[in-house]
Amino acid sequence: MSEKDTMIRLEGIKKRFRTKAGELEVLHGVNADIKKGEVFGIIGLSGAGKSTLVRCINLLERPTAGKVWLDGVELTALPEKELREQRRHMGMIFQQFHLLMQRTALENVCFPMEISGVPKAQAKTKALELLELVGLSDRTDSYPAQLSGGQKQRVAIARALATEPKVLLCDEATSALDPNTTAGVLSLLKDINERLGITIVVITHEMSVIQEICDRVAIIDGGLIAEEGSVEEIFRAPKTKIGQELVMHEGSNREAYTGKLPYCYRLVFNGGKENEPVLGEMMIETTGVVNILAANTRTIDGQDFGQMVVQFPEEKELREKMIQYLRERGVVVEEVEYV
Amino acid sequence: MFKEGMLALVGQGFIETIYMTVISTVLAYVIGLPLGLILVVTDKDGIHPISWLNKLLGLIVNFFRSVPFLILLIALMPFTKAIVGTVIGSKAAIVGLWVAATPFVARMVESSLKEVEVGVIEAAQSMGASPFQIMTKVLLPEAKPSLLVGAAISITTILGYSAMAGIVGAGGLGAIAINYGYYRGQNDIMYVMVVLLAIIVLVFQELGMRISKHTDRRL
Ligand SMILES: Nc1ncnc2c1ncn2[C@@H]1O[C@H](COP(=O)(O)OP(=O)(O)OP(=O)(O)O)[C@@H](O)[C@H]1O
Numbered sequence: 001m002s003e004k005d006t007m008i009r010l011e012g013i014k015k016r017f018r019t020k021a022g023e024l025e026v027l028h029g030v031n032a033d034i035k036k037g038e039v040f041g042i043i044g045l046s047g048a049g050k051s052t053l054v055r056c057i058n059l060l061e062r063p064t065a066g067k068v069w070l071d072g073v074e075l076t077a078l079p080e081k082e083l084r085e086q087r088r089h090m091g092m093i094f095q096q097f098h099l100l101m102q103r104t105a106l107e108n109v110c111f112p113m114e115i116s117g118v119p120k121a122q123a124k125t126k127a128l129e130l131l132e133l134v135g136l137s138d139r140t141d142s143y144p145a146q147l148s149g150g151q152k153q154r155v156a157i158a159r160a161l162a163t164e165p166k167v168l169l170c171d172e173a174t175s176a177l178d179p180n181t182t183a184g185v186l187s188l189l190k191d192i193n194e195r196l197g198i199t200i201v202v203i204t205h206e207m208s209v210i211q212e213i214c215d216r217v218a219i220i221d222g223g224l225i226a227e228e229g230s231v232e233e234i235f236r237a238p239k240t241k242i243g244q245e246l247v248m249h250e251g252s253n254r255e256a257y258t259g260k261l262p263y264c265y266r267l268v269f270n271g272g273k274e275n276e277p278v279l280g281e282m283m284i285e286t287t288g289v290v291n292i293l294a295a296n297t298r299t300i301d302g303q304d305f306g307q308m309v310v311q312f313p314e315e316k317e318l319r320e321k322m323i324q325y326l327r328e329r330g331v332v333v334e335e336v337e338y339v
Numbered sequence: 340m341f342k343e344g345m346l347a348l349v350g351q352g353f354i355e356t357i358y359m360t361v362i363s364t365v366l367a368y369v370i371g372l373p374l375g376l377i378l379v380v381t382d383k384d385g386i387h388p389i390s391w392l393n394k395l396l397g398l399i400v401n402f403f404r405s406v407p408f409l410i411l412l413i414a415l416m417p418f419t420k421a422i423v424g425t426v427i428g429s430k431a432a433i434v435g436l437w438v439a440a441t442p443f444v445a446r447m448v449e450s451s452l453k454e455v456e457v458g459v460i461e462a463a464q465s466m467g468a469s470p471f472q473i474m475t476k477v478l479l480p481e482a483k484p485s486l487l488v489g490a491a492i493s494i495t496t497i498l499g500y501s502a503m504a505g506i507v508g509a510g511g512l513g514a515i516a517i518n519y520g521y522y523r524g525q526n527d528i529m530y531v532m533v534v535l536l537a538i539i540v541l542v543f544q545e546l547g548m549r550i551s552k553h554t555d556r557r558l
């Protein structure tokens with residue numbers, strides 16, 4: 001990838017916090033290249049350091065070590081005043097929206113323009129346009145307290161777009177919303193990415209969010225990027241344990257199982273549901289029975305993927321025969337740890 | 340019970356009390372509001388931490404807060420004399436009230452501003468807002484309802500101080516209560532003053548709360 005295709009470059013980002021218990025290193029040297037115009041996902045379990053990492057991108061949090069570039073400008077080398085200028089190229093939205101409670105939706109969207117000195121009338125015109133873009137033309141004079149969570153997030157998105165940023169940073173932007181509202185907000189983000197060409201960085205702990213809108217994804221674990229690749233790659237064959245965990249537990253009730261189950265495998269069916277009967281055929285053919293632990297279907301880039309986590313029988317010979325049968329029919333089978 | 344001219348006396352006391360209270364509250368805010376703002380901004384978790392300044396101002400505020408009001412009033416007499424030329428009367432009392440109320444107001448302002456969610460401040464920072472813009476466009480407007488409640492509490496507290504100042508020669512309802520009620524044993528007059536003062540407190544309190552509620556957009 002050439003220099004000029006890169007929107008955000010992170011180089012050796014380390015972040016240590018000083019706490020009462022001593023120094024805590026949360027990020028151990030994160031590298032990432034986020035391309036212009038892509039939707040880049042960062043996924044990880046709670047406490048993995050996702051929020052810290054995204055806050056290091058716009059330097060709300062100063063990295064202890066490492067460099068951050070935005071469109072060729074090294075942000076970590078800038079003095080405060082110039083950094084503030086650069087921040088106008090990056091919009092940010094948050095899980096808890098963080099709107100100004102004493103301002104209307106319209107006034108909230110005007111806020112960043114007020115700060116950067118855009119004339120009032122011009123700011124208002126632009127704000128009305130943006131509120132229309134996010135589908136809130138009829139709520140311009142409402143205060144945040146009068147809006148639903150999804151509407152508040154839409155105001156926050158409009159506000160983040162007001163300075164015509166190159167990048168939109170989203171930290172768990174849909175985590176406080178119900179599934180329907182989440183879908184609406186995600187499709188709005190995708191739309192913004194496609195129509196305005198804005199690079200989007202999505203932080204989430206939900207694989208479904210990644211699958212919905214991301215082009216590429218990085219999995220963060222223990223303060224490091226564990227693996228990175230296209231969403232399809234990661235979903236089809238996660239290489240790391242954390243990757244498998246995130247992909248597998250999507251939509252399943254992990255509390256239902258206690259302890260580690262033996263002989264667990266993850267099956268991926270290309271083409272989704274239609275190909276799942278192969279499992280039944282296999283069971284008839286080999287007379288071996290599997291125990292289905294989790295299953296779902298996902299559409300990634302218009303392609304259906306069905307995935308299942310199953311437990312095979314203990315008997316080694318039978319188990320290998322069954323796996324052989326599936327593999328011959330194009331099913332991806334990999335042993336996993338299912339806890 | 341009420342002698343000739345008593346009503347006029349009470350009327351004048353009422354006006355003096357309101358005058359002292361309102362003027363010293365306004366003056367206390369002139370210094371106390373910026374002071375509270377600086378305390379919040381320079382805090383170690385603030386938007387522009389300056390540790391030594393924060394500690395120094397905190398120390399000064401705490402010092403003045405810890406001196407009992409009457410003692411402060413007496414200790415300030417040379418200063419008062421230098422400023423207004425006298426140590427008795429409403430004007431003189433205003434100086435003492437001002438000095439005593441400023442640190443109180445600063446702490447009220449500080450606690451109101453600290454109620455503003457950190458996330459909202461960070462959102463403003465992420466848009467490139469400067470510390471000054473955050474003060475004027477985020478902290479103060481977002482804290483407005485709470486600041487108004489604080490103002491209502493401050494004004495009633497200062498009213499209480501003003502009544503106490505009656506002991507050392509300030510005018511107002513407090514002075515009447517002390518002079519007639521305490522020194523001359525006319526209890527009825529004292530009770531009338533107490534009721535009047537209570538009514539003024541209630542009115543200020545209620546007014547402040549209502550304005551705050553009315554302007555708060557959080558519903
Ligand atoms: N200001 C801070 N001071 C001390 N420790 C912090 C600070 N901010 C974050 N941490 C610690 O850093 C670690 C990572 O936090 P972070 O908020 O980045 O996680 P996250 O991946 O966003 O988690 P979540 O999904 O729960 O939001 C946690 O252990 C957290 O306690």
Ligand SMILES: [Mg+2]
Nearest residue numbers: 050051052172
């Ligand atoms: Mg987080």
